[in-house]
Amino acid sequence: MILNKIGLALAVVTSTLSGYAYAQGTDYPTQNVRIIVPFTPGGGTDLTARIVADALSKAWGQSIVVENRPGAASQIGIDYVAKAKPDGYTLLWSSADGISVLPAVKPKMPYKIPESFEFVSTFSSFPLILGVYSKLPITNMKEFIDYAKANPGKMHYSSSGAGGGGHLQPAYMAKELGLDVKHVPYDSAAPATVAVAGGHAEFTDVAPSTVSPYIKDGTIRAIATSGRNRTILFPDVPTVSELGYPDLTEDFFYGMYAPAGTPAEIVAKLRDGVQSVLKSPGMAERLRALGLEPLGLTGEEFKAFAVADLNRWTKIAKAIDFQLSGQ
């Protein structure tokens, strides 16, 4: 049923958008397509990749296989695609971490943003929620700042890993607000969140879907969201901009990339494919339930967006004197 609808939606979209008509001129794909996810299975990047791969497989009648190549904060999987043959049969599905955050803080990167990729399409975005251990006397941003200032060096934030958004966002915030806090790295978002729920760290910045059960449970209190807009999962939680810190605003994004030099008609067909999945009936609701906001930037627009994000993080890393050591 749902498959039929997706297929139908795809057919309608591809046939009605006359500007994209040349995309139909290619017989791509004639063999299995691999989408590389630079993280382990089960996380947000992997799940969104599988949603899209499943829908595209049905629509194109070709297997679109998701392949996980995790490692080095997503650098390994991304580099694999950057060096792959640009024939449209090896694609990248990545979160913003390895595209616009890691290259800003790591001195030597094996790939270049934007030169190494064709920017196919974004799929969704999400903010990070600032959550604090609920037994602390902190119910809003002001109390958070006051408490941190009264306890210098005693506040710790847990992160989903060194050099990712969950590390940089609170590090930047601490610098902006003049707070003396320490970083406690975990290997993914779930244990980092549980550490705060159990009081082993005082606060964290994580995706809405990860922190949501603990906010409902009352073990973690949401103080602010980094998003441009409030998230539907927590309509009462103010944005950093509303609280008077517009500089802290940040939305992270998932999207599809192809190796630089992939033929334009293949990139166009992929772009139309991702767009039609994004616009398929019920998809927006499904994403919002996962704490994701649909985001359909394509081509040059997507590229400009990613480059702006990278420049922003590069500036921040310089301003707060943050660099991931080594390599």
Add this chain to the structure above:
Amino acid sequence: MDFLQSLLMGFSVAMTPENLLFCLVGATVGTAVGVLPGIGPVTTIAMLIPLTFHMPAIGSLIMLAGIYYGANHAGSTTAIMLNMPGEPSSVVVCLDGYPLAKKGRAGAALAMSAVSSFVAGCVAFMIVAALSPQLSHIALAFGPTEYFATIVMALIMASILTDDSLLTTLGMCMIGLLIGSIGTDLTTGDERYAFGIPSLSDGANFVAVAVGLYAFTEIIEYSGTTAIRQKMSFSFRGLVPSRDDLARSWKPIMRGTALGSAFGIFPGTGPMLSSFVGYSMEKRLADDPSRFGKGAIEGVVGPEAAANAAAITHFIPMLTLGIPAGAAMAIMLGALQIQGIAPGPGVMTDHPALFWGLIASMWIGNLMLLVLNLPLIGLWVRLLGMPFHVLYPPIIAFSCIGVYSEQNSYFDILFAAGLGLLGILFRILGANPAPLILSVVLEPLLEQNFRRAMIIGNGDVSVFLKNPISLGILLFTAAVMIYFKVKKKTIIDDVVNLDDKAREPA
């Protein structure tokens, strides 16, 4: 009252024809992928995720869970038959399961392992049903200091796992910790000992380490002997467990179950730790510990019961804290989220049908596995009747495929081959690789939690003593060490031991 209600609800969900079918499909697929190397449960579950988009949440979870424990169970089968542990918790099954198989008692070992899994599953299921609301809070109390203490305890327990001298065992632990420290540094993001090899950047591949140290070592050793044994002895008497097996087994099964149920509530590490600790406990409690490592049935059923009990109680931290026990579980949690169910403290109250239905289905699934596997035992044993020169080449091929498919990396096969040679060296030196394997798996946890504790404690090691839980665990560990020191359990010179083992007549 609540207990009975939960139980009844669980079974009413799991017993619908549709869910029974999902359970059967899962257990069957799991057994198949667990026995056939080359495609592991992780790949299988990941591939089936899109299918579950269009299935009811409980049905898809029951099916995926079936694949998970079906494959776990099959992992013990390959450990017993081929000395090839498919996952961390079946490493200890190799220690006595494979010697039993070599004695021609593979059938008994397989049957008893299936029975002990089933019994442990039943008991653990009751424990979860009775205590889960209380248990879900315990794990939250565990922070970096408590985890560090727990892992130290596990490593000390493992060091009394084998007959080797304390020095040998600690040496094996250290080598394991070194191999385990390969990978990306959590705090700085730097790569350590990876030499720019992509497949090492996230740490050494466990399957490569296990296949290298067990299966490859085994094959290299036999291909080196001049007297090529034609086949393993095989008799129908060896197929069925004897009265003696049952008499020896029931206590270890009960102890293993109790231990596993308790360890299972630790997020992330439960099932594996409990199988290792279960083994060393059985060995220490045995009247004649020297039988261990040469085919003691207690050394199979104790850890098997512990691992399976832990696998079931482990659903508590997994579903209530969202921390998976491994890659396969991580994908299942992802599948749950796609279905709109966020793992977390609210899972049991918000989705009681799902939680209890899943737990009940695991019990039913274990029964199915028992029914499914018992008739297969004859087939397995017949397979072992093949001459080694016919049996080994396909084992090498399948092992290589299995190692390769973990990360699609050719390097991992070479890595496993190198460890195979290292394994031969260990055999010559008479050192048992089991503590090494445990250390490889535990190193990242040990190190990460130590460093987190140091960050939180401002670099002061006394944090481990100031914290009541970690202090208690460390004191207990010290007590265990002193107890065995005082008791002066004979440490047998394993060099002689291993030589005997290698020359054991077929």
